[in-house]
Amino acid sequence: MIVFCRRLLLSLVALLPAACANLNFYSDEELEPLSAQAYDEATKQHPEITSGADYQMVQRVAKKIAAACDENFAWQAKLLKADDVVNAFCLPNGRIAVYTGLLQVTGRNDSALAVVVGHEVAHAVLRHGGKRMTQSSITQGAMGMIEAGLGMTEMGAETKGTVMSALGMGANVGVLLPFSRGHETEADVEGLRYAIRAGYDPDEAPKLWERMAKLSGSSTPVWLSTHPASEARAQKLRELIPVIREQEKNWQPRAKATQPAK
Numbered sequence: 158m159i160v161f162c163r164r165l166l167l168s169l170v171a172l173l174p175a176a177c178a179n180l181n182f183y184s185d186e187e188l189e190p191l192s193a194q195a196y197d198e199a200t201k202q203h204p205e206i207t208s209g210a211d212y213q214m215v216q217r218v219a220k221k222i223a224a225a226c227d228e229n230f231a232w233q234a235k236l237l238k239a240d241d242v243v244n245a246f247c248l249p250n251g252r253i254a255v256y257t258g259l260l261q262v263t264g265r266n267d268s269a270l271a272v273v274v275g276h277e278v279a280h281a282v283l284r285h286g287g288k289r290m291t292q293s294s295i296t297q298g299a300m301g302m303i304e305a306g307l308g309m310t311e312m313g314a315e316t317k318g319t320v321m322s323a324l325g326m327g328a329n330v331g332v333l334l335p336f337s338r339g340h341e342t343e344a345d346v347e348g349l350r351y352a353i354r355a356g357y358d359p360d361e362a363p364k365l366w367e368r369m370a371k372l373s374g375s376s377t378p379v380w381l382s383t384h385p386a387s388e389a390r391a392q393k394l395r396e397l398i399p400v401i402r403e404q405e406k407n408w409q410p411r412a413k414a415t416q417p418a419k
């Protein structure tokens with residue numbers, strides 16, 4: 158009965174995508190095995206870098222951003238060797254990947270990398286993957302498989318592509334599905350909040366978007382094709398920086414804030 162109701166609701170959601178952008182019919186528990194499999198599959202496609210200055214930078218930034226969002230995720234961060242891939246993602250439950258191509262745009266600057274990682278982590282914290290799966294009418298097919306407990310390897314190519322693109326890593330299966338403008342704005346704001354809490358320089362955010370917007374060439378960077386960069390976006394971030402700084406000036410990590418006073 159519950160399954161039937163959810164299917165019926167999903168059919169309605171498919172008819173009203175714009176109004177239902179924030180409905181999520183997928184629990185963290187349902188998405189967890191898909192996230193783990195998708196991460197495993199995506200990170201196997203390129204050699205993993207496990208030492209050196211760039212690796213240390215990715216670990217350092219990911220750790221600080223993770224601490225800044227107060228989520229009890231099973232955090233992981235991998236640096237993948239792919240100089241031509243300007244991309245990063247964070248799957249449900251905190252599985253982060255950064256491609257070496259992105260570091261050429263962030264200029265090996267911790268704050269600039271924190272802007273991208275913060276934005277991607279915000280998509281995971283705000284459950285945008287589950288919301289996109291809910292919103293996409295095609296996932297009605299995927300839902301039955303998820304309910305039957307089938308993993309990614311047992312799904313057909315189309316269903317798998319839908320699930321992976323909804324989770325934010327469609328580039329790996331050739332299905333690019335940009336987040337909605339509403340989800341992008343939410344992730345910009347929340348990502349900036351994490352970067353500020355973690356002590357990074359938020360002024361790197363608009364600068365990064367401007368650098369991204371100037372990137373040109375025969376192939377559009379993956380991150381840019383799912384994250385349209387514009388002067389308006391950079392300007393909005395400039396306006397937000399003082400507002401979020403003020404909101405977060407007394408922020409403390411939950412663990413620290415709840416420690417008994419000595």
Ligand SMILES: [Zn+2]
Nearest residue numbers: 336341344384
């Ligand atoms: Zn985004």
